[in-house]
Amino acid sequence: MPNDPGTTILLDPETATDLRLTTPWQVVVHDDPVNLMGFVTMVFRRVFGYSEDKATQLMLEVHHLGESIVWTGQREKAEFYVAQLQGYQLRATLRKAS
Amino acid sequence: MRIYLENDPDRWVISDLNPLEWLFLSRLPSTAAGEGMAHDSRLRLFPDPLTNTPGVEPDELVEEWKEYVVPDLANQFQEARETVAQDLVSRTETRVISLVGPGGEEDEEDDDSAEAGIAADDLPDEDFVQYVEELFDEEDFKDDEPADENLESDSADGTSATRNELEIKTVSLPLDHGELWYSALNQARILMNECWSIASTLENFASTGQPPEDPARWLQMAQYEFYSVIQNFLLSHVMKP
Numbered sequence: 194m195p196n197d198p199g200t201t202i203l204l205d206p207e208t209a210t211d212l213r214l215t216t217p218w219q220v221v222v223h224d225d226p227v228n229l230m231g232f233v234t235m236v237f238r239r240v241f242g243y244s245e246d247k248a249t250q251l252m253l254e255v256h257h258l259g260e261s262i263v264w265t266g267q268r269e270k271a272e273f274y275v276a277q278l279q280g281y282q283l284r285a286t287l288r289k290a291s
Numbered sequence: 292m293r294i295y296l297e298n299d300p301d302r303w304v305i306s307d308l309n310p311l312e313w314l315f316l317s318r319l320p321s322t323a324a325g326e327g328m329a330h331d332s333r334l335r336l337f338p339d340p341l342t343n344t345p346g347v348e349p350d351e352l353v354e355e356w357k358e359y360v361v362p363d364l365a366n367q368f369q370e371a372r373e374t375v376a377q378d379l380v381s382r383t384e385t386r387v388i389s390l391v392g393p394g395g396e397e398d399e400e401d402d403d404s405a406e407a408g409i410a411a412d413d414l415p416d417e418d419f420v421q422y423v424e425e426l427f428d429e430e431d432f433k434d435d436e437p438a439d440e441n442l443e444s445d446s447a448d449g450t451s452a453t454r455n456e457l458e459i460k461t462v463s464l465p466l467d468h469g470e471l472w473y474s475a476l477n478q479a480r481i482l483m484n485e486c487w488s489i490a491s492t493l494e495n496f497a498s499t500g501q502p503p504e505d506p507a508r509w510l511q512m513a514q515y516e517f518y519s520v521i522q523n524f525l526l527s528h529v530m531k532p
Contacts, residue, residue: 221342225481226484226490226491226494227477227480227481227484227490228477229519229522229523229526231523231526231527232473232477232522232526235526235530235532238532239532245532272340275340276340276360276363276364279336279337279338279340279360279364280363280364280367282336282474282477282478282481284335284338285338286338286339286340286341286342287340287341287342288341288342
């Protein structure tokens with residue numbers, strides 16, 4: 194239902210906190226000249242369970258654009274994924290979604 | 292070098308390694324460990340976990356990462372290097388083959404080179420291999436010690452090649468070591484690139500056709516590509532998604 198135009202919405206501080214906590218995190222993989230393209234695709238399939246098509250598309254994004262957001266979600270899980278990707282020696286980081 | 296899968300038992304095999312190829316392979320554990328390279332190169336294997344994250348306390352996360360994640364990664368990488376080092380010692384066989392003598396006549400006592408499908412002309416001259424070993428010991432490589440005892444003139448398995456003979460190595464490996472080998476090969480290539488910018492050297496070579504003037508650079512490039520060939524094989528034939 195649309196708000197009345199004259200109404201001011203006040204955020205409940207607790208709700209605001211909850212929103213901040215649930216702000217998604219992104220797992221970002223950065224391009225590097227060493228890792229073989231087929232290997233990067235295979236790692237995306239293993240770590241995230243992506244189809245070959247999706248994993249290939251993300252790998253090509255990394256290759257052509259310099260980086261790709263390969264997963265978005267909760268911080269703890271994002272940290273877990275980044276650790277796994279680094280275990281495969283990919284240049285992976287996490288960042289808070291804007 | 293030949294690289295292939297074999298059944299009964301299932302394994303992957305790197306065979307017919309000439310002395311130069313064996314030199315590259317036996318250097319894998321030390322290269323992957325970054326021996327002789329600037330310490331900063333190894334940081335590439337342990338990147339900071341955060342990028343551009345306003346409002347997040349980076350120190351806290353990075354500190355936790357260093358405390359819990361980095362040691363775990365370091366252990367994983369070390370296990371891969373140790374497995375490769377052990378495989379190179381325990382799963383390597385050596386054959387000594389005869390080369391064409393100085394007068395051009397072939398040594399009739401040993402015709403293994405023909406059996407192995409190796410033409411003497413395809414094999415590196417012993418002087419060249421020695422030259423390469425010396426290059427490895429020069430400033431750019433800074434490796435004072437050979438990777439293992441097999442690099443000495445007498446092999447660990449007791450074989451010893453004379454001037455008109457050549458040691459040919461074969462390494463037979465279990466399929467479940469493939470992942471660890473890939474990891475070690477990747478560590479080595481990442482560190483080599485970090486330290487010596489091999490990828491851009493290769494790119495330059497591909498676009499201009501001009502090899503690097505410095506023999507050490509050429510050698511690093513060859514070693515880097517040699518590792519890449521094995522990685523491609525593992526990716527296509529041994530590792531599963």
